[in-house]
Amino acid sequence: MSSETKQILTTDGIPLEVSLKKAERKNKIKAFLLVAPLLLFLLITYIFPIGDMLMRSVDDKMVTEMLPKTFKSMEKWDGNEMPPEEVFESFYLDFQKLVEEKRDGKLSTQLNYTKNGFKSILKKLRRKAKNFEEGNYKEQIMDVHKRWANVEYWRAIKRRAPAYTSSKYLKGMDMYKNEEGKIVNVEEDRRIHRILWLRTLEIAFFVTLLCFLMAYPIAHLLATLPMKYSNLLMICVLLPFWTSLLVRTASWMILLQQQGVVNDFFVMIGLVPDDNRPEMMYNKTGTYVAMTQILLPFMVLPLYSVMKTISPSLMRAGKSLGGTPFVTFWKVYFPLTIPGIGAGCLLVFILAIGYYITPALVGGASGTLISNQIAFHMKSTLDWSFASAMGLMLLAGVLAIYWIYNKLVGIDNIKLG
Amino acid sequence: MSKNLEFVKFDKVDKSYDGKVLVVKDLNLDIAEGEFITMLGPSGSGKTTCLMMLAGFETPTNGEIFLNKNPISNIPPHKRGIGMVFQNYALFPHMTVFENLAFPLKVRKINKDDIDKKVDKALSMVSLTGFENRMPGQLSGGQQQRVAVARALVFDPQVVLMDEPLGALDKNLRESMQYEIKHIHESIGVTVVYVTHDQSEALTMSNRIAVFNDGKVQQLSSPDKLYEEPVNSFVAEFIGENNTFAGEVTNFQKDQCKVKLSNGSEIIANPVSVKSNGDKTTVSLRPERALINTKDKLENNFNGKIEEIIYHGDHTRVRIDLLGNKEFILKVPNSSANMDIKMGNQINVSWSSYDARALDPK
Numbered sequence: 001m002s003s004e005t006k007q008i009l010t011t012d013g014i015p016l017e018v019s020l021k022k023a024e025r026k027n028k029i030k031a032f033l034l035v036a037p038l039l040l041f042l043l044i045t046y047i048f049p050i051g052d053m054l055m056r057s058v059d060d061k062m063v064t065e066m067l068p069k070t071f072k073s074m075e076k077w078d079g080n081e082m083p084p085e086e087v088f089e090s091f092y093l094d095f096q097k098l099v100e101e102k103r104d105g106k107l108s109t110q111l112n113y114t115k116n117g118f119k120s121i122l123k124k125l126r127r128k129a130k131n132f133e134e135g136n137y138k139e140q141i142m143d144v145h146k147r148w149a150n151v152e153y154w155r156a157i158k159r160r161a162p163a164y165t166s167s168k169y170l171k172g173m174d175m176y177k178n179e180e181g182k183i184v185n186v187e188e189d190r191r192i193h194r195i196l197w198l199r200t201l202e203i204a205f206f207v208t209l210l211c212f213l214m215a216y217p218i219a220h221l222l223a224t225l226p227m228k229y230s231n232l233l234m235i236c237v238l239l240p241f242w243t244s245l246l247v248r249t250a251s252w253m254i255l256l257q258q259q260g261v262v263n264d265f266f267v268m269i270g271l272v273p274d275d276n277r278p279e280m281m282y283n284k285t286g287t288y289v290a291m292t293q294i295l296l297p298f299m300v301l302p303l304y305s306v307m308k309t310i311s312p313s314l315m316r317a318g319k320s321l322g323g324t325p326f327v328t329f330w331k332v333y334f335p336l337t338i339p340g341i342g343a344g345c346l347l348v349f350i351l352a353i354g355y356y357i358t359p360a361l362v363g364g365a366s367g368t369l370i371s372n373q374i375a376f377h378m379k380s381t382l383d384w385s386f387a388s389a390m391g392l393m394l395l396a397g398v399l400a401i402y403w404i405y406n407k408l409v410g411i412d413n414i415k416l417g
Numbered sequence: 418m419s420k421n422l423e424f425v426k427f428d429k430v431d432k433s434y435d436g437k438v439l440v441v442k443d444l445n446l447d448i449a450e451g452e453f454i455t456m457l458g459p460s461g462s463g464k465t466t467c468l469m470m471l472a473g474f475e476t477p478t479n480g481e482i483f484l485n486k487n488p489i490s491n492i493p494p495h496k497r498g499i500g501m502v503f504q505n506y507a508l509f510p511h512m513t514v515f516e517n518l519a520f521p522l523k524v525r526k527i528n529k530d531d532i533d534k535k536v537d538k539a540l541s542m543v544s545l546t547g548f549e550n551r552m553p554g555q556l557s558g559g560q561q562q563r564v565a566v567a568r569a570l571v572f573d574p575q576v577v578l579m580d581e582p583l584g585a586l587d588k589n590l591r592e593s594m595q596y597e598i599k600h601i602h603e604s605i606g607v608t609v610v611y612v613t614h615d616q617s618e619a620l621t622m623s624n625r626i627a628v629f630n631d632g633k634v635q636q637l638s639s640p641d642k643l644y645e646e647p648v649n650s651f652v653a654e655f656i657g658e659n660n661t662f663a664g665e666v667t668n669f670q671k672d673q674c675k676v677k678l679s680n681g682s683e684i685i686a687n688p689v690s691v692k693s694n695g696d697k698t699t700v701s702l703r704p705e706r707a708l709i710n711t712k713d714k715l716e717n718n719f720n721g722k723i724e725e726i727i728y729h730g731d732h733t734r735v736r737i738d739l740l741g742n743k744e745f746i747l748k749v750p751n752s753s754a755n756m757d758i759k760m761g762n763q764i765n766v767s768w769s770s771y772d773a774r775a776l777d778p779k
Binding site for chain 2: 311313314316317318319321322327328331
């Protein structure tokens, strides 16, 4: 009869393995088709934009494409002395072509980013270049303006040769590549981004802490109250969720402004003098208050869902075994809520680190975060590549936090519901 | 040393949760030192509430509970020194077996060597030596329950409370755990208050059983007395199987009475809670006390028609129509194969008047 090595056949003679695979393939295809729309959606709305952002943040092709001949001839130039005639000639040719296509304006903007003072000398060059004679472009160009005879400006052009650059990332960290190609810090009084990063981390940290301190008792109450009360409390917790973010932030503005409800109340009970009302908005205080309130449900819900699963008999067991209420809480209850704490803190911290509307509206100058800076570059300076770079740095930061969290607590210990 | 017969004393204890209904009514109960007492009753009868009051998680609305002559109503649970085993085990899921057992010792600030010794001893008592480093989640239900028992005993409590500890186990495991707990109790002699709704569990394990119903103790006695001599029809109904006849006392004497049934026939019964002629009564008879085709001359002897036969392995249950009671159950051992038990046959049933207990009407 059949030995162990012999294939098992189904009744119609097909090997069992084959027919099993065949039967399962149908299910696999069905399952894939079910998730395909979401997969596609994610691909289009998430993966692709992030990829595009990454490209944009390092993309520096514009100048590379505008001055192709120049950069080719510059390859041999070491950058120590003035470039040879060949470079000048190709630069003149590239520039003339740009002038014909009316793209020289863009070039001057781009080069001006790299080094101030390009705008005027390019304008002058455009005027004078019409009367250039053939040959010996080096002298002719150097005569246009004395800066053209300064080797630093030529080095600046050469720095724009690579099609990709990390300069936006460096700028996001308040650093830049100097003429010698070294990475250095910008002057102290111009370091705005580092302050913003630190402030973002600080605010996210303290908002998380505040949320945790407030949410823990609420979640505990929710998990232990009888159903009819806990439902009501749950609605109170969720009510902010159902209100528009903008409306909530606006109502905080009404509450917190100097002539606002909270200040009026403080004056009424004599806590502060009428002529010296504290500023609670357009500074960090406003950001803390509003963000904590808005992000509170994100802390309450994971905590609640974890606490709900903790049997009340565990606390009873702890007490009957001789633990005081505090010891029982600390040794039994608290450790069991750690997955909820982890999930809530991670959620709130990550949301807080990228928060935009609330700090923009109530944060003022000292309460804005890095996301406001990103928005500023998206909308006002139109430096999208810089905005992309900072966005990606934020994303990398979030991933780093996630990684650290995974190392410390373990992502399997997270419980969202 | 004489045993303290009032080691735990419930003195006129009332308990109400909502101020309208008393879940425990005027409870008086003395538990002797080293006794295994079971509170048995249907759900909602107040037995768990009593246990919770003893553990300190509920306070009596009225009355007082004494532990070793000291009133304990104002002592918080963690200072009572009462061990407790919960229905769902209530092991701390984030601690190993060792840590679970060490918890009550650590909070008592016992030094490390003694902790090790005591935990070892407790684990060997429930034959779980070697399981110290397992997490509760890695144990089977029976093992978890043994850990819970060991944890409740490891700090040498004066009293151990068990709240339906075997409710979540399957039948076989439950039976073997019953013996195990009984043996542990016998070997260490701790006072155990056990709550269950499973009568066979109560009969197997206890020294005494308090049958609860409607917030009151209906009967407090040893298992055999409880089964053989129930004092009212609730106990007779709740403990074991029970055939009943409703009727009226006609000829009352000191140790015998006649009961006239609704269909007109009369049976002779043992007057337990009837006092005089004309009293309404429910006569209770254990199925195994009704004999079939016996040669003995017994006071009650009637014929009934077989309505249903249910095979149970070691015995067969026969439902017959007897004296207007269509639910009369007979237990026939399968060894007695000579009897002619077939559907529709007439069968002769007889019993002694002593076993037919005339109790209060339902």
